[in-house]
Amino acid sequence: MNSNWQWWQYFLAIAEHGSLSQAATSLSVSQPTLSRQLQSMEHRLGQPLFDRSTQGLTLTGFGGQLLEECHQMRSSAERLERLAAGLASTLTGRVRLAANELVALYYLSKILPSFMDAYPEVSVEVExxxxxxxLDKRDSDVAIRMFKPSQLDLVCRRIMDIPLGFYASPEYLNKNGTPRSPEALFQHRIIGYDRDQQFEKGGQEMGWNISNEQFLMRTDFMPMHLELARHHGGIVVSHKSLCTAAGLEEVKVGIELPPLPIYLACHRDVQHNKKIRVLMEFLGEHLPKVLV
Structure with a gap:
């Protein structure tokens, strides 16, 4: 039997997608190539791994018995990759950083040039x-998160909190009036989210029954929230510092919004990687200076 781990990766992808075409797309290989590899694998094993039908591919009993072991193999391979990366001691090569839209556009763009000047041989990729x-699968090496990570195998550090508030342009408030109570606030045009549920979840935590469908203007692209408010589109909930910089006025309705916590996180297996360590230290020092 061929012990090539790639064959088992193919097997896992087909099992998870139930379709040769979808599995081939996820693996970045052609469908005929994947089909040939599957046929070769089944020939070597002497038994079919999948039943074929017009609805797709489903695991045979034999294939199902192999699936759990393959999942464990993949977890071991991912851990091996993280450990190898964690042992790297040079300040060259790639490091991948994940951040949301507001942090990336308004904060990281101000400080990453200094990191690149200090470490010119480190390639920074921002997701x-x-x-x-x-972080288990190394979609990113370092993540900036707005909530406390709960995974036990992550190393995280809370660097600060970002104050939040309701804001609108002076022109919007002059035209539509300034609400002074929660009831009056919801009579205004609030810029909300589309599929993102953070408004709904945040409202529920504060005792409000809020639905995204209530808002007449909705988008999950957070920088557009600020730009719409700046161009008199309505009332936005966002970072106080960003709203003030955009020339917006705070709308005080007797609601104290909880601040947004900022955490840096990486997987514990890569915490001693030199590139990842210096990036974490750099972000921990410089992000608070631009987040206020």
């Missing part, structure tokens, strides 16, 4: 997404 990156 900008409001979704949580997977």
């Amino acid at each position: 900008v997404s409001n979704q949580v990156s997977n």
Whole structure:
């Protein structure tokens, strides 16, 4: 039997997607190549791994018995990759940083040039997404998160809190009036989220029954929230420092919004990697200076 780990990666991808075409796309290989590899694998094993039908591929009983062991192999391979990266002692090569849109656009852009000047041989890749990156699979090496990571195998550090508030442009408030109570606030045009549920979850924690569908203007692209408010589109909930810099006025309605915590996180297996360590230290020192 071929002991090539790549064959088992192919097997896992097909099992998870139930489709040769989808698995081939996820693996960045052609569908005919993947089909040939699967046929070769089944020929070597002497038994089919999947049942074929018009609905796709489903595991045979034999294939199902191998699946859990393959998951463990993948976890071991991912851990091996993290450990190897963690032992790297040079300040050259790639380091990947994950941050959400507001942090990346308004804060990281101010400080990363200094990091690049200090470490010119380190390649910095910034993954900008409001979704949580997977540090186990090394989607990123370092993540900036707005909540306390709960995974036991992560090393995290809280660096500060960001004050939040309701803000609008002076022109919007002059035209529509300034709300002074929660009830009056919800009579205004509030800029909300589309599929992102952070408004809904935050409202529920404060005892409000809020739905994204209530808001007439919705987008998950957070920088657009600020720009819409700056151009008199409505009331936004965002970082106080960003809103003040955009020339917006705070709208005080008797609601004290909890501050947004900022954490730096990396996997414990790579915490001693020199590139990752210096990036964590740099962010811990410089981010608070631009977050206020």
